[in-house]
Each structure stands twice: as structure tokens, then as C-alpha cells.
Amino acid sequence: MYVAAYDYPPYFSMGLETDVTRELIQILNDYQDTYDFQLQVIPPNGRYQALSETGCCDVIFFESEEWGWEGRAVESTIPLIRGRERFVAKRIPGRTQAFFETLENKTVGAVKGYHYNFNGTEQTADQLNQSYRAYLSHSALTNLRMLMGGRIDIMPINDELLSALQNAGEQYQKDLLVSDKVFDDYMLSMIVGHNKRLTQETMQQLVRELARQGHIDQLLQRFNLSRFQVYRIGLRR
Incomplete structure (x- = not known):
């Protein structure tokens, strides 16, 4: 059973020791032991093909x-996480x-294959260059290092990654100016x-069985993500 995963910390990144x-x-x-789940690393823009009928x-x-994913042959479970995105x-x-x-006049760090909603219009990372001066990398963590090094001026980041980095003892909090304004929220x-x-x-x-056993709560607590959790036993949505 292959689980597609692309660089999207804290949910998955080869740049982290572990991830959700x-x-x-x-x-x-x-x-x-009915299913053997195995990780399959893919590029972000390869996820639609990966889950297609002939995909890996x-x-x-x-x-x-x-x-x-609109119009594609997929189905989703109930949401587990409500995430948010803002600039730093x-x-x-x-x-x-x-x-x-x-x-204006700022270099925006973005990740190839991601979707962004800066101004109420969903755009792919490749489309950002039509409206903004964008630098595209393959990793949000790469962009974070670029930001700290002065190579880019601004970047979108999800609140979950900020929270997980804080939990891991990373010192980004004192080095980052975090926007007060959320420009996008989403259900995962x-x-x-x-x-x-x-x-x-x-x-x-x-998912329900793991939640009943407390595994979902414990997993999200470990990564400091409990405040983003929308699915718990007794709070089913």
C-alpha cells in the first residue's frame, strides 16, 4: 500500500529527522497487518498522476x-487538520x-508544485511569476534558509510548521517576523x-480506530499540532 508524500513540512520532508x-x-x-503501508516520495506536481488509476x-x-483535485477520480476522508498560511x-x-x-518589489519564496491563495485566487507556484517576483525551490525548508540568508524577502509558511519548529526547539521564532494576517486556511x-x-x-x-485508541491525539501532540486538530472521538465532523 503506497502512501504518496511530497515535501510539505511538518507533514513530510526528507529535510526533517521525522515527520507526521x-x-x-x-x-x-x-x-x-492487513495492509503494509509504504512511503513513496514524489514531487508535489506529481501527486495527481500518483493517485490516478495507473499511478504508483x-x-x-x-x-x-x-x-x-477537483474533478479527479479520488475520495477523501473526513478532515483531521485545519491549517492556516501566512507570510513571514x-x-x-x-x-x-x-x-x-x-x-511589490519583493522576492517571494515559493515551492514548485504548491498551490497558493495570496489574493483570493488559487494559483500554482508556476503561475506566481505572472504576478510576482518569485523564487521557486523544491522545499519550504530551503526557502526558510534562503529567507534567513537574505536571498529572498518574504515567503508563505503554514502555521503548523511554525508550531512544529517551536516544539523542536528551533530558534526561528526570534529571527522571524510573522504576519498577523492569515491569507489562507484549509482542511487536510x-x-x-x-x-x-x-x-x-x-x-x-x-482513522477512526486510531483515534479511539488515542494514537491520532498522541501523534499530533508530539508535533505540537493539537490546536489544529478538528477530528477527535466525540468531535466527529
Whole structure:
């Protein structure tokens, strides 16, 4: 059973010692022996092909239906996480929240294959160059280092990554100026391809069973993500 995963920290990144997806795969394999879940690393813009009928993978964890899945042969479980995205910049003397009022004359760090919603219009990273001066990398963590090094001026980041980095003791908090304004929020589910060895109903049932055993709560607590959690036993949505 192949789980598609692309660089999207804290949910998955080879730049991290561990992440939510790898931990959840281990939990699933320890919990049951009907399915053997295995990680399959893909590029972000390869996820639609990966879950297609002829694709390599069966499911992708922590993904939003709004990120290019409309009209595709997939189904999603109930949401587990409600995430948010905002801009960050390097903290320097005299820089205030006013820095985030415009992207004009700023180099924006983005990730190839991602979808962004800066101004109420969903755009792919490749489309950003039509409206902004964008630098595209393959990793949000790369962009974060570029930001700290002064190579880019501003970047979008999800609140979940900021929270996980804080939990890991990373010192980005003192070095980052974080925008007060959220420009996007989204719901993250497990998305299952049609005609796969795993069905949406089975994936949903596994999520429910793990939640009943407390595994979902414990996993998200470990990464400091509990405040983003929308699915708990007794709070089913």
C-alpha cells in the first residue's frame, strides 16, 4: 500500500529527522497487518498522476481537496487538520507589520508544485511569476534558509510548521517576523485514489480506530499540532 508524500513540512520532508506522515505510517503498520503501508516520495506536481488509476500510489496523507483535485477520480476522508498560511520575513530592526502590506518589489519564496491563495485566487507556484517576483525551490525548508540568508524577502509558511519548529526547539521564532494576517486556511484529509487496493471507507475506518485508541491525539501532540486538530472521538465532523 503506497502512501504518496511530497515535501510539505511538518507533514513530510526528507529535510526533517521525522515527520507526521512517516510516524503515522509506522503507527498504521503496528496497529494492523492487513495492509503494509509504504512511503513513496514524489514531487508535489506529481501527486495527481500518483493517485490516478495507473499511478504508483494508493493514498496521500494530509492533503486538501482544494489543491487541484477537483474533478479527479479520488475520495477523501473526513478532515483531521485545519491549517492556516501566512507570510513571514526576516526580523530586522525597524521592520514592522507594514512590510506585509504589499509584495511589490519583493522576492517571494515559493515551492514548485504548491498551490497558493495570496489574493483570493488559487494559483500554482508556476503561475506566481505572472504576478510576482518569485523564487521557486523544491522545499519550504530551503526557502526558510534562503529567507534567513537574505536571498529572498518574504515567503508563505503554514502555521503548523511554525508550531512544529517551536516544539523542536528551533530558534526561528526570534529571527522571524510573522504576519498577523492569515491569507489562507484549509482542511487536510487523507485522499484515496479510485480503483486502488485501499478504499476511502477502509481508510476512514482506520482513522477512526486510531483515534479511539488515542494514537491520532498522541501523534499530533508530539508535533505540537493539537490546536489544529478538528477530528477527535466525540468531535466527529
